[in-house]
């Protein structure tokens with residue numbers, strides 16, 4: 526056990542999690558804390574994010590706090606990362622996870638709706654990664670960035686039409702590789718996870734007949750749980766993955782294997 530603890534431990538590290546007020550970000554924050562990391566949540570839902578931080582502090586015995594941060598606002602992103610670094614005494618890990626989805630066909634989606642999705646899912650991920658990478662490199666710190674892409678960056682989901690979401694997630698995968706190569710000699714690793722259908726607020730509000738349809742297509746016969754992504758994020762954040770960068774881990778109950 527001591528051997529495993531040493532390999533995967535995040536003790537002494539601080540992780541920033543975007544979109545940690547609910548869903549995947551909330552659950553993965555708690556698991557990162559379980560592996561020893563202090564946690565900083567960035568979200569639009571400040572009260573919910575503060576409640577998550579309070580729970581984590583109590584349950585995991587680590588430091589945790591929350592900041593209001595809109596990832597689509599690059600000035601706010603830069604400022605909030607500086608504030609978080611000051612408050613926590615240093616940052617090491619970014620779980621770059623905030624995202625939104627919109628079910629609109631390409632013929633019906635307005636330019637504004639298209640831009641909204643691209644702005645959160647691609648631009649937001651870039652602004653966060655750029656600010657975090659800059660912070661690490663300027664301070665001579667090694668670090669790990671894990672972006673949340675999606676299997677929708679590999680396949681096209683049906684029956685819902687969501688070209689904006691699919692395109693944004695395909696772009697996140699290639700952004701991940703691009704940053705990984707740019708920062709490969711600077712001690713900053715950049716990887717992504719690509720979840721399949723996961724039970725969260727995002728998917729839970731979708732019409733039930735679509736959810737049933739998805740489940741019928743998944744070889745595992747069920748949607749995944751946010752907890753089932755946590756091990757991959759801990760691996761990519763920890764020293765167990767020091768030779769891993771530019772990698773995308775698809776975690777989808779075999780959806781993209783068929």
Ligand SMILES: NC(=O)c1ccc[n+]([C@@H]2O[C@H](COP(=O)([O-])OP(=O)(O)OC[C@H]3O[C@@H](n4cnc5c(N)ncnc54)[C@H](O)[C@@H]3O)[C@@H](O)[C@H]2O)c1
Pocket residue numbers: 543544545546547548549550567568569570594595596597622623624625626645649673674675676719720721722723724725726727728
């Ligand atoms: N749930 C799934 O099936 C699934 C599958 C593949 C990928 N993903 C991706 O995983 C990530 C998390 O998804 P989820 O299911 O937990 O979603 P969710 O809707 O439950 O949570 C998303 C969180 O992001 C926050 N957020 C949204 N816009 C933001 C912004 N501009 N700035 C800061 N925070 C913002 C929300 O307030 C919310 O707390 C997303 O990137 C999503 O695309 C989800």
